[in-house]
Amino acid sequence: MKRLLFILLATGLFFSSCRTNKDLVYLSNTTDDELLEGIPAKTAEYIIKTNDNLYVDIQSMSPEVNAMFNPTQAAGATGGTSQNYGQPSSQYLNGFHVDLVGNIKLPVIGDVAVAGMTLNNARNAIQLRADEYLKDATVKVKLLSFKITVLGEVKSPGVYYNYNNNMTVLDGISMASGVTDYGRIQKVLVLRPTDKGSKTFRLDLSNKKFLSSDAFFLQPNDVVYVEPDKYKNVKLNSPLYSLFLSTLSTLILVLNIL
Template sequence: MKNWNFLALCFMIIAFSSCISQKQITYFQSPVADSTALAEEITNKYVPIIQPNDLLSINVNSLNPEASSFFNPYAAADRVPTFQTVNGQVPVTAVVGYLVDTQGQVQLPLVGKIKVLGLTSAGAQELIQEKLKNFLKEPTVAVRFLNFKVSVLGEVTRPSMFSVPNEQMTLTEALSLAGDITIYGRRDNVMIIRETNGKREFGRVNMNQRDLFKSPFYYLHPNDVIYVEPGKARLAYADRFYTILPSIIGALSLIAVILRR
């Protein structure tokens, strides 16, 4: 038994000998140590803009509920799930709503096509509400995005896709939902892949530094992909494990033979 314990201890020492410093895994570091509370103005907050192929929930109400229901064909099916979807998959109920066509328009019953391209959800609400005054008495409209989702991949605890019910998610929130970056993930070089107006951007954010909050990639956009690279410790561990695996198997076999005698 002592031989087995000694072998296990040796294996653990070898496996975890790659050193990861505290500085590499500490978030929001400041160049100067300062214990005073600081207040910074938020200047990079993101408000989603309607683009082609967006999926919208448009909920209509008025003084005549029966007449309003005619404009709500998706009312029972456009519920947005909580942040994390079941088994990491976006359920069918999250993808039913009004599709914005390639010209940036949505088509409502009776009203016809309404151009909402480039508007915020609040702006679309005002526009649609004005159009409905010809059909309803004192209409009110609620518009929200149904396809605001982000994906988190790489060295995180729970890689997955997450739906965003409130039209705003930050990089730190997305990583928290994914169970945080593992001890082996690179916090200093987190990649955000973003598609906007037919172009793909690749942003890099250093989670170790406090100035990440000023990055244009801190507030996430719909369909952003976050990728956390493995660090050198992970690669070194993998290489070392497969290098010493034959030796470990041989040692275990030898000890098994000795113990049987």
């Protein structure tokens, strides 16, 4: 009876730590040919903040004049823009940092206030200043410091950079090579820094409702954390449990024989 009791205990422990197929499927409550109108919502335009790093390109018809307004690109002419901005370290050195006052300092033009603006509005502001010096100037402004951190039960945790206009939480997890066998997609935390402090969002990626969350589209400096399954410790220690139960069962058998 004691041996039977231990066998039943081990069996119950095994099955209680198992997960159903529903626990592993993203958007499991969607149906075929379902139209999710208005979901996801349109991503909000990013507002430039202090300490952001921007790519600014001012071009005219004259290569000599371009070299004056873009000295960093001119200095790296042999390697082109990819050499100057291909790596995060190069972006940090060659981008234009938004200082604590909210300005960037551009060659020839000088200080331009950009904090609190969208990227498009910042481009317009720089365009107005460039038009004072150049005729038919073309201005481009991009955000270089769009990075996120993905932690927890993902296969490749780390810091990832985004070079598109938007990025979703699914993109972020995909960059980290997806969740591990212990990842709990029903418990995903997004931590977002704001002017008033850090704001948290709890997402259930198995439920389509997360598509309408404000955290579906990630913002620069967001942290995505995938929580572990609540039975992770049981699964990791299952060989020890099996060894313990086997030893105990053998010991009981020996005692019964004696």
